[in-house]
Every structure is written in structure tokens, then in C-alpha cells.
Amino acid sequence: MKSLIQRQTNLSAHVIQFSRFLRDNGFDIGPNEELDVLNAYQFHIPTSFQEQQDLFKAILVKNRKQFLLFDELYEQYWHELSRAEDSKTKDLEEQKKQKGNSKQQAPSIQALKQWLYAGRIEEEKEIATYSAFEAISKKDFSTFLTGEQKELLGIIKIIAQRLANKYSRRYIRSKSTKQIDLKNTIRQSLRKGGDIHQFVFKEQQKRKVNLILICDVSKSMELYSQFLIEFMYSFQQVVHQLHSFVFSTRLVSLSRTLRDGNFEKVLHNLSEQVPYWSGGTRIGESLYQFKSKYGERLLNRDSIVIILSDGWDTGDLAVLEKAMKFIHKKSDKVIWLNPLAGNPNYMPSTKGMEICMPYIDIFTSAHNLESLKNVSRHLK
Amino acid sequence: MNNQQSIQHITQLLQEQGYIADDSIAMSIHLSMLLKKPLLIEGPAGVGKTEIAKVMSKALHTGLIRLQCYEGLDANQAIYEWNYQRQLLYLKMTEQSELSYQEKEATIFGDDFLMERPLLKSILAEEAQVLLIDEIDRADEEFESFFLELLSDWQITIPEIGTKKAKSIPQVIITSNRVRELSEALRRRCLYLWIDYPSFEKEIEIVRSKVPEINEKLAIQICQFMKEVRQMKLEKLPGVAETLDWATALSAMHIDHLDKNIVESTLGVVLKDWQDIREAQMSLAELFEKTGITSKMG
Numbered sequence: 001m002k003s004l005i006q007r008q009t010n011l012s013a014h015v016i017q018f019s020r021f022l023r024d025n026g027f028d029i030g031p032n033e034e035l036d037v038l039n040a041y042q043f044h045i046p047t048s049f050q051e052q053q054d055l056f057k058a059i060l061v062k063n064r065k066q067f068l069l070f071d072e073l074y075e076q077y078w079h080e081l082s083r084a085e086d087s088k089t090k091d092l093e094e095q096k097k098q099k100g101n102s103k104q105q106a107p108s109i110q111a112l113k114q115w116l117y118a119g120r121i122e123e124e125k126e127i128a129t130y131s132a133f134e135a136i137s138k139k140d141f142s143t144f145l146t147g148e149q150k151e152l153l154g155i156i157k158i159i160a161q162r163l164a165n166k167y168s169r170r171y172i173r174s175k176s177t178k179q180i181d182l183k184n185t186i187r188q189s190l191r192k193g194g195d196i197h198q199f200v201f202k203e204q205q206k207r208k209v210n211l212i213l214i215c216d217v218s219k220s221m222e223l224y225s226q227f228l229i230e231f232m233y234s235f236q237q238v239v240h241q242l243h244s245f246v247f248s249t250r251l252v253s254l255s256r257t258l259r260d261g262n263f264e265k266v267l268h269n270l271s272e273q274v275p276y277w278s279g280g281t282r283i284g285e286s287l288y289q290f291k292s293k294y295g296e297r298l299l300n301r302d303s304i305v306i307i308l309s310d311g312w313d314t315g316d317l318a319v320l321e322k323a324m325k326f327i328h329k330k331s332d333k334v335i336w337l338n339p340l341a342g343n344p345n346y347m348p349s350t351k352g353m354e355i356c357m358p359y360i361d362i363f364t365s366a367h368n369l370e371s372l373k374n375v376s377r378h379l380k
Numbered sequence: 381m382n383n384q385q386s387i388q389h390i391t392q393l394l395q396e397q398g399y400i401a402d403d404s405i406a407m408s409i410h411l412s413m414l415l416k417k418p419l420l421i422e423g424p425a426g427v428g429k430t431e432i433a434k435v436m437s438k439a440l441h442t443g444l445i446r447l448q449c450y451e452g453l454d455a456n457q458a459i460y461e462w463n464y465q466r467q468l469l470y471l472k473m474t475e476q477s478e479l480s481y482q483e484k485e486a487t488i489f490g491d492d493f494l495m496e497r498p499l500l501k502s503i504l505a506e507e508a509q510v511l512l513i514d515e516i517d518r519a520d521e522e523f524e525s526f527f528l529e530l531l532s533d534w535q536i537t538i539p540e541i542g543t544k545k546a547k548s549i550p551q552v553i554i555t556s557n558r559v560r561e562l563s564e565a566l567r568r569r570c571l572y573l574w575i576d577y578p579s580f581e582k583e584i585e586i587v588r589s590k591v592p593e594i595n596e597k598l599a600i601q602i603c604q605f606m607k608e609v610r611q612m613k614l615e616k617l618p619g620v621a622e623t624l625d626w627a628t629a630l631s632a633m634h635i636d637h638l639d640k641n642i643v644e645s646t647l648g649v650v651l652k653d654w655q656d657i658r659e660a661q662m663s664l665a666e667l668f669e670k671t672g673i674t675s676k677m678g
Contacts, residue, residue, distance in 0.1 A: 028564065028568070030568070032568065033568075036415055036417070039415060040411055040414060040415060043414045043415075044386065044410065044411070044414060050403070051387070051403070051407065054403060054404050054407040054408075055407060055411065057404065057407075058404070058407050058408040058411050058412075058571050058572070058573065059411065059415075059571060061572045061574075062564075062567040062568065062570075062572050063422075063561075063567065063572065064422055064558070064574050066572075067572065067573075067574040068574075168451070168452065168520060169451050169452030170452050170454060170520055170522070183456075183464065186464045186468065187462070187464060190464070190467055190468065190471065190488065193471055193475070194468050194471045194472060208521075296558070296561065297561055300559070300560035300561060301559065301560060302560075
């Protein structure tokens with residue numbers, strides 16, 4: 001990235017180069033924005049460095065995150081630009097280093113396998129850990145997703161439909177004859193001289209619900225691993241507007257990975273993306289990471305957040321509370337599915353769970369198909 | 381007028397209307413006018429986002445057309461609507477006339493029967509107006525798409541009569557409290573400005589400008605107190621609007637300094653959530669200590 005910054009002498013080259021630098025840092029800048037900067041220069045030539053910075057900022061920034069980041073990047077750009085006259089050898093060294101740190105797949109795949117198959121018979125475990133890469137690619141899909149897969153998909157479809165069953169205050173035309181749309185009935189009648197020959201009907205528009213699924217894949221959830229993976233995969237297949245995350249000590253987004261239609265591929269990619277299956281649990285830090293990185297963008301009044309975790313937290317509880325408070329405030333509904341809640345004697349008495357309870361709208365168990373059916377009943 | 385002067389001119393124009401703007405705000409407004417691009421302003425509630433549009437219309441001596449957004453707002457309320465009752469009446473009245481169907485249709489779908497709503501009104505005005513689209517985040521996401529044609533091509537298409545091109549390009553100010561994220565399509569068409577809570581010095585300047593009769597010591601104490609309150613973990617942090625309300629109220633009561641009783645009895649002007657008020661009441665001693673206000677405790 002830094003190597004892109006080379007000394008340029010004219011304005012348009014600077015604008016293009018700086019825009020590219022910002023794009024590398026997550027800004028969505030296209031040719032229109034670059035043209036706007038150049039146009040602005042035609043009318044207004046900045047008289048100071050600060051004024052130039054303000055000009056670039058006013059045009060190139062498009063949201064709060066970028067607004068807060070811009071000044072730092074602007075300084076960094078000019079700093080790098082002055083250094084760019086020196087040799088490029090450092091960049092080459094960096095590239096070499098990056099190559100040296102190339103993929104170390106095996107341990108992460110083993111970790112996934114360990115997490116998925118722990119608690120089963122030893123023989124299976126051996127197959128799972130021995131030459132893990134091979135084992136997964138040869139694994140029969142049907143043996144992993146059991147005959148219950150269709151049923152699971154069916155239940156998840158019902159859950160998704162019930163979650164999406166929210167109405168906006170906006171009306172749309174309807175084939176159902178329940179409610180007459182007087183305004184459009186009159187409007188249509190105008191074409192026939194004002195005599196009403198046919199009624200137009202309306203219904204409340206359904207809101208697009210934005211679903212967010214956050215699953216705990218720590219050691220304590222190992223027992224429910226197969227169900228969990230199947231649940232996440234099926235949910236992503238049924239609901240296209242779904243953002244999936246997993247965490248143990250930190251959060252990883254899996255939405256893209258799970259969207260793949262091939263479950264084998266998904267498992268393979270999962271192992272590459274999440275290197276710490278069966279790790280410790282830091283729900284607070286992970287949810288806080290979700291808040292900081294994705295919260296502002298993903299959470300709104302149409303968001304339903306589903307957290308699948310047993311609530312055992314080894315991290316800072318104050319951070320957990322802060323994150324839960326934010327998620328609860330920003331989203332429409334927080335649903336916590338706790339596999340332990342399937343036990344009739346279970347009480348949410350772990351400290352982590354106690355702290356989270358005031359910020360949860362629906363708290364229920366989910367560890368097998370039967371409990372999932374209950375979840376869909378809760379959402380009626 | 382050179383560049384620096386134009387920025388200073390905007391700052392001065394705003395200041396004359398009682399709005400204290402820093403250079404980055406002035407630059408955004410200046411560029412928005414130069415490039416004829418809408419200015420999207422985001423920030424916490426009560427920091428003066430809407431005020432910018434009001435002040436601009438006064439400073440530029442133009443009208444202000446305001447569209448207050450809310451959930452369920454549709455094109456009929458925002459862009460245009462046909463006057464159905466009048467159309468119906470006209471058709472009934474001309475039933476016996478010899479006017480042809482085409483003639484009747486051309487008449488009832490003409491300008492006389494068109495009710496201009498804020499967006500259409502703003503582009504059909506002979507002189508450029510300031511168009512304020514307030515709290516756009518409260519409107520449905522689909523509603524944003526109505527703006528796209530307007531904001532990029534300055535025209536509105538009405539299926540019955542065709543495209544209405546802008547007679548003048550309005551100065552568009554869009555505000556959002558970030559209840560939901562706005563679409564990328566809308567953001568790309570705008571210049572962006574984030575307004576945060578003001579610094580202590582800027583807030584004193586605002587109070588002095590808006591409440592000129594206020595006692596100097598009281599103004600400083602109020603701003604110190606507000607600065608500390610905003611550090612607390614409250615449900616709804618008070619904005620500049622609350623500072624000004626409080627300053628105006630205390631000044632009208634001829635109060636020249638803050639003490640515990642006054643703060644306790646007027647806390648409702650600053651905080652609008654009962655849990656926040658309770659939390660602040662419990663932390664009053666600490667707040668007073670931090671702000672250096674000598675209180676008549678007890």
C-alpha cells in the first residue's frame with residue numbers, strides 16, 4: 001500500500017493518488033469524487049494546508065467512521081509521500097515477509113475438526129485429526145448433515161418467516177380484498193369519468209428484516225458443535241440477508257463463507273477462517289468487537305440479533321454489559337438461544353448470563369431440532 | 381472575493397445569524413454551494429444540524445422549504461400529489477360539455493391540478509431556495525430512492541405529464557441522527573459533514589451569542605457542567621439545544637451562578653430521561669467537584 005505512494009507533481013495526479021490511498025483504507029471513492037475535488041479547485045484554491053485538508057475532507061468523506069479517520073490518514077499520506085523519494089527496498093522486504101507468513105492451514109483445520117468431533121467415538125476422532133485436509137474433502141456430505149437436514153431447513157424457514165413478519169406503516173397494492181385503497185380507487189376511476197367500477201385494495205408492506213447471527217464456538221459449546229454448524233449453514237441458505245459471525249476469544253464474520261452452496265467447501269473454508277475452535281470464551285470482548293466494527297453499519301430498527309451461546313464468559317463483564325446494551329438499543333430484537341436452557345433445571349445464573357438478561361427480548365433453548373421447533377413457537 | 385475571504389464571509393454570515401461555525405463547517409457549506417451538491421449532516425441530536433439550514437436561508441435571503449421525514453412518509457407527501465377531489469369535481473362539472481376525452485385528460489393532469497409538495501416546490505421556485513430534508517433516517521429506506529433522481533439530475537419525473545426540470549437548483553441540506561445507516565447511493569451524491577458536541581470554548585461562544593443577557597460566570601458554569609454531564613454514561617446526552625434552553629431559563633430567573641438546589645430543580649431542562657436525571661442527581665456532588673462549582677450543599 002505504501003509503495004503506491006510516489007512523488008507526483010501535478011494536482012490531478014495527487015488527487016488520484018490520494019483517492020487510491022483512501023480506497024486502500026476502506027473509503028468508497030470513485031471518479032465522481034475525484035472530479036468533485038478537481039472542480040472545487042477551479043473555484044477555490046486553498047490558501048493553507050489546513051484549508052486544503054478541509055476541502056478534501058468535505059468531498060471525500062461519506063460517513064462518520066471516515067470522518068473520524070480522515071485527518072490521521074491525510075497526515076499519514078503526506079508523511080509517506082515525503083518518504084517515498086527514498087528507496088523502495090523496505091516495501092520489497094515487507095513483501096518477502098508476507099510471503100514467509102503464508103498459509104498455515106493444518107493447525108486451524110485440526111482445531112475445527114477437534115471442535116466438531118470432540119465427544120464422539122475415538123475412531124472417528126482419529127480420522128478427523130489425521131490428515132485433516134484430506135479427511136474433510138473426502139467426507140460424505142450426507143453423513144455430516146444427517147437425514148434431519150430437510151427438517152432443519154424447514155424449521156429454520158418457519159423461524160425466518162416469523163422473524164420477517166413485521167409490518168411497515170407504508171401501504172402497497174394488494175390482491176387481498178381486506179382493505180380498500182380509497183385514494184387509488186378514486187384515481188383509477190378518473191379514467192372512467194369518475195365512476196367507480198373497480199376497487200383498488202391495499203395492505204401494509206412487510207418490512208425487510210435484517211438478521212444477524214452470532215454463534216459461540218468456544219470449548220464449552222463443543223458438545224453442540226455439529227448442530228451449531230448445521231444451524232448456521234442452514235440459516236444462511238434460507239435467509240439471504242443474513243450476517244453470520246462466530247466467536248470464542250474474538251469475532252470472525254462468516255457470511256460469505258456460509259453462502260457457498262457446497263457444504264464441503266464451507267467446512268474447508270471455515271477451518272481456514274477461524275483458527276481457534278474450542279478456545280476460551282470472551283463473549284464481552286467479541287460482542288464489543290461486533291459493536292465497534294459492524295454495529296453502526298448493521299444494526300438498525302429492522303435488525304434482529306440472534307446470539308447462540310451458553311453464556312460462560314471469562315472476559316470483562318463490564319465490556320459485555322456495554323456491548324449488550326448497545327446491541328439491544330440499536331436493534332429491534334435480541335434473541336438469545338442457549339443450549340443449556342434445554343435442561344428444565346437450568347437457571348441463567350452465570351455472571352455473564354445475569355448481566356445479559358435485561359438486554360434480551362427472547363431467551364430460550366436451542367440444541368436440537370425439537371428445541372428449535374419451540375423457538376419458532378416463541379416467535380408467533 | 382478571494383478564497384480565504386469567501387470562507388470568512390460564510391463564517392461571518394452564519395455568525396450574524398447567531399450560528400458559531402468553525403472552518404470545517406464553513407468549508408463544507410462553501411463547497412456545497414460551489415459544487416451545487418447536497419450537504420449531508422450527521423451528528424448527535426441537538427448539536428445544531430437543522431439550524432444550519434435555517435441560518436443559511438436567512439443569510440442568503442432565500443426561502444426555506446422543509447421536509448420533515450417520518451416512518452411511512454411517501455412520494456405523495458414529499459414530491460407531488462394530484463388534487464383528486466378537484467379533478468373529480470371538474471369531471472362532474474364538464475360531463476355535459478362537448479370537450480373530448482383527450483381534452484379533459486389534458487386539463488385534469490395539468491399544473492392547475494398538481495399539488496406541489498416540498499421536493500417539487502423547491503425545484504420549481506424561480507429563485508434558488510434552501511431545501512431542508514430533516515431527519516431522513518426516520519423515513520423508510522425505500523424513500524431514499526425518491527431523492528436520487530432529484531439530487532443527481534435536479535429533475536422530477538411525473539408519469540402523467542413528463543419530467544419537470546429545475547428552474548433553480550436548491551441548496552439542499554439533509555440531516556440525520558443516525559437512527560439507521562443511510563444508503564451508499566444517497567451518500568455518494570452528497571458532501572458529508574459530521575457535527576459533534578462543541579468544545580467548551582465554542583459552547584461558551586454559542587451561549588454568549590444566543591443568550592446575550594446571561595451572566596458571564598453562569599455561562600461558564602453551565603458549559604463546564606454540560607461538558608462533564610456528556611462524559612457520563614447516559615441514555616440521552618444533552619446537546620447544545622439543551623444548554624441554550626437551560627441558559628435562557630436560568631438567565632430569565634435572574635440567576636447568576638449555579639448551586640445544588642438550582643441544578644436539582646432545573647435538571648429536567650437538561651436531561652429528558654428519568655433514569656438519566658436520577659443518575660445525574662446521584663452524581664451531583666462529583667459533578668460539582670469536577671466543574672469546580674462551589675455548592676450550597678444541603
